Amino acid sequence: MDRTLKACRTLRATTASVIRSGIHPAVLNPIVCAKIIRQVCYPKALYGCEIWGKLSKTETLMLERTHHYVCKFIQGLPRRTRTDMCLSLIGWLNLDSFINERKLLFFGRICNLPQRAISFRILVRKLFELKYFNQEYTNCASDFSKDCVDILYKYHLSDYLTKFMDSGNFPSQRIWKRIVHRSIFEYELNEWQQRINIDSDFNIFKKIHKVFQPHPAWTVALDFPYLRKQANYIVSLCCLVHNTNSDSILCDKCGKLFTDPCIHAISSCDYLSDIRDEFWCELLCLNPITFSAFLGSLNDEDFCYILLSCETEFELDCEQKKRFQFLCVKYVYRFCKTFSHS
Ligand SMILES: [Zn+2]
Numbered sequence: 001m002d003r004t005l006k007a008c009r010t011l012r013a014t015t016a017s018v019i020r021s022g023i024h025p026a027v028l029n030p031i032v033c034a035k036i037i038r039q040v041c042y043p044k045a046l047y048g049c050e051i052w053g054k055l056s057k058t059e060t061l062m063l064e065r066t067h068h069y070v071c072k073f074i075q076g077l078p079r080r081t082r083t084d085m086c087l088s089l090i091g092w093l094n095l096d097s098f099i100n101e102r103k104l105l106f107f108g109r110i111c112n113l114p115q116r117a118i119s120f121r122i123l124v125r126k127l128f129e130l131k132y133f134n135q136e137y138t139n140c141a142s143d144f145s146k147d148c149v150d151i152l153y154k155y156h157l158s159d160y161l162t163k164f165m166d167s168g169n170f171p172s173q174r175i176w177k178r179i180v181h182r183s184i185f186e187y188e189l190n191e192w193q194q195r196i197n198i199d200s201d202f203n204i205f206k207k208i209h210k211v212f213q214p215h216p217a218w219t220v221a222l223d224f225p226y227l228r229k230q231a232n233y234i235v236s237l238c239c240l241v242h243n244t245n246s247d248s249i250l251c252d253k254c255g256k257l258f259t260d261p262c263i264h265a266i267s268s269c270d271y272l273s274d275i276r277d278e279f280w281c282e283l284l285c286l287n288p289i290t291f292s293a294f295l296g297s298l299n300d301e302d303f304c305y306i307l308l309s310c311e312t313e314f315e316l317d318c319e320q321k322k323r324f325q326f327l328c329v330k331y332v333y334r335f336c337k338t339f340s341h342s
Contacts, residue, residue, distance in 0.1 A: 004055065025074050031222060064094055310325040
């Protein structure tokens with residue numbers, strides 16, 4: 001427990017000191033921020049986590065809380081935002097999978113050692129003991145080999161273990177790294193999709209953010225740093241839980257009834273028709289013309305969700321897509337800010 005507490009404190013402290021040194025989300029793009037923090041603070045806080053053994057539920061919770069705090073902070077999102085939203089918007093997996101990946105890579109490194117190496121021989125001996133005298137070791141929580149076997153089963157990698165014990169063959173470190181990375185990502189992605197599919201808070205979010213990678217608004221802000229504030233705004237909008245069952249509200253600017261202010265501001269408020277005309281002019285300049293026709297054929301809700309996601313299923317080439325994402329980030333901010341500030 002002390003070890004985990006220390007890791008949490010180190011993670012918070014190093015992140016705070018890195019941020020104080022100028023790598024702040026208000027100054028740098030969250031993707032860059034995330035990369036620096038991931039490469040500097042996490043290895044320091046989780047040094048030696050390969051041999052930590054199986055973590056208790058309390059320890060895992062403590063670590064995950066710290067991880068979520070860091071994740072929300074670097075994106076400038078409120079602390080009460082749902083974790084599954086925040087993590088997927090920057091493309092981070094949970095901390096448990098990060099630790100498991102380190103453990104599996106360490107396991108792979110030992111399996112690739114020459115046969116005379118002492119750690120290789122200890123591991124093989126332990127694995128055989130586990131295989132043939134399983135009962136004796138089931139309560140040993142800090143046993144590295146037992147922990148690794150459990151993790152291998154968890155991520156459906158047990159075939160590699162069986163093959164290793166039968167023939168002594170194990171993938172090289174480079175290939176193993178790729179296999180582990182892919183398996184963990186697929187497993188976590190599946191879990192994430194299941195979680196958001198059963199929770200009604202994510203009804204709208206799952207229509208907006210379908211892929212587990214940084215939100216396109218952050219990528220746009222990498223190319224156009226002056227749009228960082230706008231990107232942050234659009235990402236925060238994606239995290240808002242839209243209450244679709246609420247009663248209609250009367251707009252004091254145009255006199256129409258609406259249920260969702262964001263959809264109303266973007267699609268139907270007459271007060272913002274000048275901005276809307278400007279936006280459509282820019283969309284029409286974006287070739288091919290069938291794309292504008294496609295956008296025009298959508299209903300108000302779907303149109304709004306496409307703008308918030310900055311993604312479209314319509315086939316566009318790279319430059320056109322970038323231009324479309326740029327327009328989304330720029331105009332969603334203008335629509336909503338003008339609507340709420342006037
Ligand atoms: Zn209105």
